[in-house]
Amino acid sequence: MALTLYELAAGERRFSPYCWRIRMALAAKGLAAKRIPIRFSDKVQLAFSGQDRVPVLVDGDTVISDSWRIACYLEDTYPDRRALFGNAIARGSCRLINQWADRVQLAGISPLVTYDIFRHIDPEDRAYFRASREKRFGRPLEAVQAERDERVHDFRASLAPLRATLGEQPFIAGDAPAYADFIVFGGFQWARSISEFPLLEQPDPVYGWVDKMLGLFNGLARQSPGYTW
Amino acid sequence: MALTLYELAAGERRFSPYCWRIRMALAAKGLAAKRIPIRFSDKVQLAFSGQDRVPVLVDGDTVISDSWRIACYLEDTYPDRRALFGNAIARGSCRLINQWADRVQLAGISPLVTYDIFRHIDPEDRAYFRASREKRFGRPLEAVQAERDERVHDFRASLAPLRATLGEQPFIAGDAPAYADFIVFGGFQWARSISEFPLLEQPDPVYGWVDKMLGLFNGLARQSPGYTW
Numbered sequence: 001m002a003l004t005l006y007e008l009a010a011g012e013r014r015f016s017p018y019c020w021r022i023r024m025a026l027a028a029k030g031l032a033a034k035r036i037p038i039r040f041s042d043k044v045q046l047a048f049s050g051q052d053r054v055p056v057l058v059d060g061d062t063v064i065s066d067s068w069r070i071a072c073y074l075e076d077t078y079p080d081r082r083a084l085f086g087n088a089i090a091r092g093s094c095r096l097i098n099q100w101a102d103r104v105q106l107a108g109i110s111p112l113v114t115y116d117i118f119r120h121i122d123p124e125d126r127a128y129f130r131a132s133r134e135k136r137f138g139r140p141l142e143a144v145q146a147e148r149d150e151r152v153h154d155f156r157a158s159l160a161p162l163r164a165t166l167g168e169q170p171f172i173a174g175d176a177p178a179y180a181d182f183i184v185f186g187g188f189q190w191a192r193s194i195s196e197f198p199l200l201e202q203p204d205p206v207y208g209w210v211d212k213m214l215g216l217f218n219g220l221a222r223q224s225p226g227y228t229w
Numbered sequence: 230m231a232l233t234l235y236e237l238a239a240g241e242r243r244f245s246p247y248c249w250r251i252r253m254a255l256a257a258k259g260l261a262a263k264r265i266p267i268r269f270s271d272k273v274q275l276a277f278s279g280q281d282r283v284p285v286l287v288d289g290d291t292v293i294s295d296s297w298r299i300a301c302y303l304e305d306t307y308p309d310r311r312a313l314f315g316n317a318i319a320r321g322s323c324r325l326i327n328q329w330a331d332r333v334q335l336a337g338i339s340p341l342v343t344y345d346i347f348r349h350i351d352p353e354d355r356a357y358f359r360a361s362r363e364k365r366f367g368r369p370l371e372a373v374q375a376e377r378d379e380r381v382h383d384f385r386a387s388l389a390p391l392r393a394t395l396g397e398q399p400f401i402a403g404d405a406p407a408y409a410d411f412i413v414f415g416g417f418q419w420a421r422s423i424s425e426f427p428l429l430e431q432p433d434p435v436y437g438w439v440d441k442m443l444g445l446f447n448g449l450a451r452q453s454p455g456y457t458w
Contacts, residue, residue, distance in 0.1 A: 083318060090319035092403025097325055099390035161328035174321025 006046060006056040009037030010121040010194065012225045017106055017190035018067040019055040020221070024182035025071050027217035029081040033057070040125040067186075068098055071179055084179035094180050097172070105162075105187045108155040109199065111137065115145035116195035148197060155199065159206055166205035170212070177216060185213040189221050198229040235275060235285040238266030239350040239423065241454045246335055246419035247296040248284040249450070253411035254300050256446035258310040262286070269354040296415075297327055300408055313408035326401070326409050334391075334416045337384040338428065340366065344374035345424035377426060384428065388435055395434035399441070406445060414442040418450050427458040 005026070008016035014023075014037070026033055038045060043052040049065045056065045057073070064073045072091065075084045085091040114133050118141050121129055130141060137144050162184065165172060172180040188210050191199050200207040207229075214222035234255070237245035243252075243266070255262055267274060272281040278294045285294045286302070293302045301320070304313045314320040343362050347370050350358055359370060366373050391413065394401060401409040417439050420428050429436040436458075443451040 083316075086318045087312075087315045088404065089312060089315045089402045089407045089409070090322055092398060093319055093322050093326060093401060093407070093409040095398060095403075096329075096390060096394045096401050096409065097322060099393045100325075100329060103389050103393065160332050161325055164328045164332065165325045169321060169324060172322060172325050173318045174324075175317065178318045178321075180318070180322040180325065 002060045003031055003033035004036060004058040005033040006036045006038050006049075006054050006058075008054045009039055010117070010125075013120060013193050014224060015117070015120075015190050015193040016054055017101075017109075017186035018053075020186035020189045021067045021179075021182045022055045022057065022070050022074075023220065024185060024213075024216070025074055025084055025179060027220050028084065028178070028182070029074055029078050031074070031078065031081075039122050040128050041122075068095070071182075075179075084182075086178070090173075090178070090180075094183065097180050098183050100161075101183045101187055104158055105184060106190075108158050109187055109191050111144045112148045112152060112155060112197060112199065113191045113195040115141045116197065120194050152197075152199065156201075156204075163204065163206050166209045171209065177213065181209075181213060185210065185221070188213075189224075189226070192229065193224065193226040196227040196229075200229060231289045232260055232262035233265060233287040234262040235265045235267050235278075235283050235287075237283045238268055239346070239354075242349060242422050243453060244346070244349075244419050244422040245283050246330075246338075246415035249415035249418045250296045250408075250411045251284045251286065251299050251303075252449065253414065253442075253445070254303055254313055254408060256449050257313065257407070257411070258303055258307050260303070260307065260310075268351050269357050270351075297324070300411075304408075313411075315407070319402075319407070319409075323409050323412065327412050329390075330412045330416055333387055334413060335419075337387050338416055338420050340373045341377045341381060341384060341426060341428065342420050342424040344370045345426065349423050381426075381428065385430075385433075392433065392435050395438045400438070406442065410438075410442060414439065414450070417442075418453075418455070421458065422453065422455040425456040425458075429458060 005022060007014050007019035038054055046052050046054070046056055049056045049063050051065050053065060055067055055070060056063065057070045059077065064070050071084055085094060118126060118129055134140055169175065171177040172184060188199065200210065234248070234251060236243050236248035267283055275281050275283070275285055278285045278292050280294050282294060284296055284299060285292065286299045288306065293299050300313055314323060343366070347355060347358055363369055398404065400406040401413060417428065429439065
């Protein structure tokens, strides 16, 4: 097996949304990868990649970081396997979905689960995590957590374009899932891996779609340690 | 010529964002269409389509309404011409972009230009327009207009995913424009057709992209009556 994926870990939990995009993409391509857990305090182990963020994929002599670049690499290197994009228009258009996920979906989820991440990560990671996140949010993690029952309504409202899409078709990519689905699913799987706070509630087409995504590839995501909403 | 497009008109100005999506799609497919102007007070003329909204496309014996359905019809009926999607993944993924455009972009533009629409439409349309929009906004059109210098900052911020995408690649669909571009461009062309209020300012990758879109198909959109920001 030539592939190795470095992914963010808290004990048995693998919770980076960007890593989950690639876990799903690898599964779609039918590619197995050795998985190396990286804690926040292990990031020096990524120095070989020339940067310090997960995911990092190693394929033989090739080292690639950044989930978008990894997805493009997989599509270009393994074009005869199931398509992540399938053509240039899909790849281009998915980049806007990738940016929407990063800047709207993940930015919306982050304050809702940040204290739960703190609770789950290994003790040696906690000082770094608390300091960096409290600087970002401008207040204690406990204060961010205390706002979430109110804040989740805005988060759910921000999913309106996704909700409407999934009310019209089974997957973001249409009748079958592709990389657009893996992008957005990664955010929910991130939260689900580390937090019992229900980001979604039934009835909601987004909830139903997450459930379908959890079952893909023999239940890959559902079987990973996480909570049930 | 077998194609006819019914589009929203205010005098010489054609300002429906949904109609502009189809104008651009027809141009990409190299299809000419007879264009029938429809004012708000003319909507009874659309009764043959079984509904009262533009755009409506008539292709021989086929009548199609709703911009998304028209785009899919054009792609399926004229598959050998330039692709709007090119595959099922692109079509599926573009539906999320279509929903984002409707619910974020157009919803953000609407209060910024609604009074300018009122000023431009034909006098017989004004009572209907004022009543329906003031009901939607819950206050006089003049009050909505008065807020726009403040509100435009939130609108520009809401374009962050689009801005980041266009900072990375020339068009939403990648190296060349496709329907994802026509969807989002329609919103800016709507505003530009009817309002001199600058939704975008330089430097902004979105501004540069709008400028490129205005030049497509021999300057189709730039030559249509409108304002320069």
